[in-house]
Amino acid sequence: MRSSVIIFPGSNCDRDMDVALKKFGFKNQMVWHNDQSIPKSDLIVLPGGFSYGDYLRCGSIASKSKIIKSVIDFANSGGLVLGICNGFQILTETGLLNGILQQNKFLNFICSNVFVKVKDKENKYFKNLKKNLLELHIAHNEGNYFCSDDELKSLEDNSQIAVTYCGADGTENESTNPNGALKNIAGIFNKNKNVLGMMPHPERMIDKYLSGEDGSLFFKNILDNFK
Amino acid sequence: MKIKVIVTLKNGVLDPQGKAIQQTLNGMNFGNVEDVRQGKYFEIEVKEKDEKKAKSLVDDMCKKLLANLVIEDYKIV
Numbered sequence: 256m257r258s259s260v261i262i263f264p265g266s267n268c269d270r271d272m273d274v275a276l277k278k279f280g281f282k283n284q285m286v287w288h289n290d291q292s293i294p295k296s297d298l299i300v301l302p303g304g305f306s307y308g309d310y311l312r313c314g315s316i317a318s319k320s321k322i323i324k325s326v327i328d329f330a331n332s333g334g335l336v337l338g339i340c341n342g343f344q345i346l347t348e349t350g351l352l353n354g355i356l357q358q359n360k361f362l363n364f365i366c367s368n369v370f371v372k373v374k375d376k377e378n379k380y381f382k383n384l385k386k387n388l389l390e391l392h393i394a395h396n397e398g399n400y401f402c403s404d405d406e407l408k409s410l411e412d413n414s415q416i417a418v419t420y421c422g423a424d425g426t427e428n429e430s431t432n433p434n435g436a437l438k439n440i441a442g443i444f445n446k447n448k449n450v451l452g453m454m455p456h457p458e459r460m461i462d463k464y465l466s467g468e469d470g471s472l473f474f475k476n477i478l479d480n481f482k
Numbered sequence: 483m484k485i486k487v488i489v490t491l492k493n494g495v496l497d498p499q500g501k502a503i504q505q506t507l508n509g510m511n512f513g514n515v516e517d518v519r520q521g522k523y524f525e526i527e528v529k530e531k532d533e534k535k536a537k538s539l540v541d542d543m544c545k546k547l548l549a550n551l552v553i554e555d556y557k558i559v
Contacts, residue, residue, distance in 0.1 A: 311547070311548070312550055315547065315550070319547065347552075348550070353552075354552060355550055355552045355553055357495075357496070357553065358498055358499065359498075360496070360498055361498070362498050362499065362502060399496075401495070401496075401552070401553060402552065403552065406552075435496070435498075
């Protein structure tokens with residue numbers, strides 16, 4: 256499976272993502288934001304970081320960069336596009352995903368492990384995944400997901416909520432919501448579920464000695480579903 | 483021509499920074515501060531003499547980049 260990771264000025268999880276993808280057998284290549292086109296890919300990843308220093312709004316400047324038109328065309332033709340953290344923020348600013356990531360409710364930068372519940376498996380990312388709860392890592396200042404009531408209803412009606420923050424036992428409430436996100440939302444799909452944006456970093460959970468291996472499950476699952 | 487834009491959060495959208503500023507002001511004995519909403523202010527120099535045209539250009543910029551209409555309103559002043 257061929258993948259491309261887009262690098263923006265200020266991306267800082269691009270190489271972690273490269274390491275993770277290659278570890279599980281993706282043929283990955285790095286693509287510069289100023290390029291016009293993306294090499295043939297089965298998956299495009301917008302990595303985490305602070306593209307353009309988070310100026311104006313997180314992801315807003317990156318969402319207007321040269322390469323984005325190709326990303327949007329790829330997404331609209333059904334290609335898999337995965338945005339992690341800042342990548343999720345960029346996807347909402349392009350309009351490929353609904354809503355916006357606002358500043359965390361308590362104005363703090365959060366860096367910690369969290370549990371997320373997989374809410375939908377009828378898609379190429381989570382189909383056949385053996386676990387329903389994943390332990391992943393978050394590191395962000397703007398992860399407080401927000402959208403209008405109409406958009407929320409449409410997300411719920413179309414099962415576009417991908418993952419939600421929860422406790423180790425799966426409890427979803429205010430105490431297991433790290434950043435104030437609407438309905439504990441940690442990640443969402445577009446209508447066709449080929450575009451996934453999420454705040455947690457699976458690429459930081461690929462080594463049992465350093466962190467955990469739930470990220471490994473995530474990447475292996477995408478590969479298995481592609482075969 | 484210089485066009486000025488103010489971008490603010492829509493009513494009903496949580497503004498944690500505004501809230502923190504309000505609480506700080508209250509703590510500084512400005513007890514009559516009931517609410518604070520924080521926003522952004524832009525001064526845009528447009529190469530255009532016709533004010534109407536310049537404002538219409540800036541309006542387009544607001545919609546496409548300066549404001550995110552999911553949570554923000556803008557005002558050209």
